[in-house]
Amino acid sequence: MSIEITMPRLSDTMETGSILKWNVGEGDSVSAGDAVADIETDKATMEMQVYDDGTIARILVPEGQTVEVGTPIAVLAEKDEDPQEIAAASAPPLEPAPAAQEAPAAAPAVPAPDPTASAPTPATAAPVPAAGAERLRISPVARRLADEHGIDVSLLQGSGPGGRIIKRDVMGALEAGRETAAALVPSAAAVAVPTTPVELSPAAAVPPAGVRLEPGLVPLSNARQTIARRLVESKTTIPHYQVTVTFNVDPLLDLRRVLNEQLAAQGVKLSLNDFLIRGCALAIHQHPEFNASWAGESIEIHGEVNIGIAVALPPERGGGLVVATIRQADRRGLREISAEAKHLAEKARTRGLTIDEMAGSTFTISNLGMFGVDHFTAIINPPNSAILAVGTAQELAVVRDGQIVIGHEMSATLSLDHRIIDGATAAQFLVSLRQLVESPATLLV
Amino acid sequence: MARIIEFRDALREAMSEEMRRDPRVFLMGEEVAEYDGAYKVSRGMLDEFGPRRVIDTPISETAFAGLGIGAAMMGLRPVIEFMSWSFSLVAADQILNNAPKMLYMSGGQFGCPIVFRGNDGAGGQLGSTHSWCVESLYANVPGLKMAIPFDAYDAKGLLKTAIRDDSPVFFLESERLLSVKGEVPEEEFVVAFGEALVRRPGTGCTVVSFGRPLYFCLEAATILAEEGIDCEVIDGRTIRPLDLAAIVRSVRKTNYCVVVDQSWPFASVGAEIAAQVHKACFDDLDNHVVRVHSDDVPAPYSYDLEQQMLPNTRKICEAVRSVTYNA
Numbered sequence: 001m002s003i004e005i006t007m008p009r010l011s012d013t014m015e016t017g018s019i020l021k022w023n024v025g026e027g028d029s030v031s032a033g034d035a036v037a038d039i040e041t042d043k044a045t046m047e048m049q050v051y052d053d054g055t056i057a058r059i060l061v062p063e064g065q066t067v068e069v070g071t072p073i074a075v076l077a078e079k080d081e082d083p084q085e086i087a088a089a090s091a092p093p094l095e096p097a098p099a100a101q102e103a104p105a106a107a108p109a110v111p112a113p114d115p116t117a118s119a120p121t122p123a124t125a126a127p128v129p130a131a132g133a134e135r136l137r138i139s140p141v142a143r144r145l146a147d148e149h150g151i152d153v154s155l156l157q158g159s160g161p162g163g164r165i166i167k168r169d170v171m172g173a174l175e176a177g178r179e180t181a182a183a184l185v186p187s188a189a190a191v192a193v194p195t196t197p198v199e200l201s202p203a204a205a206v207p208p209a210g211v212r213l214e215p216g217l218v219p220l221s222n223a224r225q226t227i228a229r230r231l232v233e234s235k236t237t238i239p240h241y242q243v244t245v246t247f248n249v250d251p252l253l254d255l256r257r258v259l260n261e262q263l264a265a266q267g268v269k270l271s272l273n274d275f276l277i278r279g280c281a282l283a284i285h286q287h288p289e290f291n292a293s294w295a296g297e298s299i300e301i302h303g304e305v306n307i308g309i310a311v312a313l314p315p316e317r318g319g320g321l322v323v324a325t326i327r328q329a330d331r332r333g334l335r336e337i338s339a340e341a342k343h344l345a346e347k348a349r350t351r352g353l354t355i356d357e358m359a360g361s362t363f364t365i366s367n368l369g370m371f372g373v374d375h376f377t378a379i380i381n382p383p384n385s386a387i388l389a390v391g392t393a394q395e396l397a398v399v400r401d402g403q404i405v406i407g408h409e410m411s412a413t414l415s416l417d418h419r420i421i422d423g424a425t426a427a428q429f430l431v432s433l434r435q436l437v438e439s440p441a442t443l444l445v
Numbered sequence: 446m447a448r449i450i451e452f453r454d455a456l457r458e459a460m461s462e463e464m465r466r467d468p469r470v471f472l473m474g475e476e477v478a479e480y481d482g483a484y485k486v487s488r489g490m491l492d493e494f495g496p497r498r499v500i501d502t503p504i505s506e507t508a509f510a511g512l513g514i515g516a517a518m519m520g521l522r523p524v525i526e527f528m529s530w531s532f533s534l535v536a537a538d539q540i541l542n543n544a545p546k547m548l549y550m551s552g553g554q555f556g557c558p559i560v561f562r563g564n565d566g567a568g569g570q571l572g573s574t575h576s577w578c579v580e581s582l583y584a585n586v587p588g589l590k591m592a593i594p595f596d597a598y599d600a601k602g603l604l605k606t607a608i609r610d611d612s613p614v615f616f617l618e619s620e621r622l623l624s625v626k627g628e629v630p631e632e633e634f635v636v637a638f639g640e641a642l643v644r645r646p647g648t649g650c651t652v653v654s655f656g657r658p659l660y661f662c663l664e665a666a667t668i669l670a671e672e673g674i675d676c677e678v679i680d681g682r683t684i685r686p687l688d689l690a691a692i693v694r695s696v697r698k699t700n701y702c703v704v705v706d707q708s709w710p711f712a713s714v715g716a717e718i719a720a721q722v723h724k725a726c727f728d729d730l731d732n733h734v735v736r737v738h739s740d741d742v743p744a745p746y747s748y749d750l751e752q753q754m755l756p757n758t759r760k761i762c763e764a765v766r767s768v769t770y771n772a
Contacts, residue, residue, distance in 0.1 A: 141728060
């Protein structure tokens, strides 16, 4: 019996997946555990493994196509089977999506044959989108209402059949006031983080006179849609406010220099962010509201302190950002935290994180210090109750012991869910964090 | 002062009042005189108006439908009773090919002010050939008018209007409704053609129907109200002329529309209304119009199968839930 490989459900919320890349071709032998394809889900890009040995007889869904979970995407011939026979007997593959620049006349007049057509589908369900899967589905009245109220429908999640945006979705967005918040997203969403400082070029590149930007529309990736949806949800449903402090980081910089000198031979290079992860995790122990979620009828306090770190993704991985989770950061040493943060950031940028590696954070840190940013505010990463936005360690003329001296200061801005954390509580957390950061030996023991 | 009377009595009152009012009006059909009508609609009319105006005919719809058309062309105002609209099919050439076209074909010399009336739709276990819903088939023809009364009030008011109308009017009653009682005013009244009536106001979903299926629509609306779906049930009353404006007003408010039509689905009144709503309300619709019809099969004789085949409360509930994305 040949084995049908179907689009796997790689996360709880995954409805569709895109084949970013096939790592195998038809006729290739594979062994159980081989990563045969890269799949983009609503949350991440993940490797898809096969669970059997055999030969890839047929690839049914080409790269770049999005299909629903459970849709057959390839056929595997078992060891004693002839792959060509299996291929001949299998369903026809999906048509590749027409290239964007292709003339409309070249597009197929009828939808590509649906390989799942023989499977019974509910009467209201839309057929599996083949070509042009990213087309916006929206009912006429939903479109009209969105236009009337200036709502950007591309940010809405359709609840109708096949993801159709219906009146209920638009009215829901309207009531939640999303349209106003959505406008704020582009300026506030740029949280992020390489671990190495960014080289700031001495002079910005200036384009030749008269060259204009190429206008156009950029289709939304699954990840971008998820970022948009979650940040709008956060910004519109959580009563945010911010509290900013500035830390004296001279002791911390001194300590880091000493540690990095002594540990360089072992390949250890601690970043300021590593100290902050540990500092926040310890401070949270004194202020459990910072390790909490709003649960409607109650406030849920979490038992584990899992610190999320925002990681910016490079353009070749579709850009955007993900939050990697350092689990039980309060119970782990600096060295371990540093190694894990480095590993996760690297993996996020190259291969992508698994759902597990992104799940379960209880508090998030976003650091733009390496870009020289003085200070900024971040949007809370639900279901967290707070996020810390960290700026750069600036060399300044500062007052120490009544003297103006050269010192280093770093701003940190908490965004807080006022349903859970009041201003005075936030200030007390920052007092605890200040003690840890400004007397950093505590972070070592 | 209103009285509570049966649907069949309302029909008789309409005919009798119009016959008293206008000597050109007469009633003709099978067993309408001596037997008081196969369904006792014309009870007592022979006694009051005599055999020249209440006329029994042989069992030949072709003959008496044609006779009526000739009388109408010559200036009389016949009311032709079909025991069932199922039997009108043998008179198709008379009622479809002559009556509705007469004014046009004669260059205005001959009108055809005639009313054809009788039972339409499933009477209950009458089998495939005697359970016709003719509205979709006949409404296709230009030149005729078509009315479908819902209750005693409309039966009387619409039939009086039909008799006074100068066009051939196809008046579709329901055997299942003849004994249903309703309020009818003591004083003279008529119900104009082309004026739909909101039988139940609502904001959640427009449900359009005619005649007997409206009872199922109202029953469905009560069930759906408990689920939080507030239906507006519209009685179209006349299919030709159709009060599209009333339907559009409602759909603009609710954004959803279900059409319940007891004919078969293909090329039907329901399909026509759906098409007109799609055109008039395109930017107001949150879903396509959903239609509820009799299933696309000949009417079965079995009671259970017939109930499943007809538009019923369950089908209407399912349609409303589906169209409003509550399925």
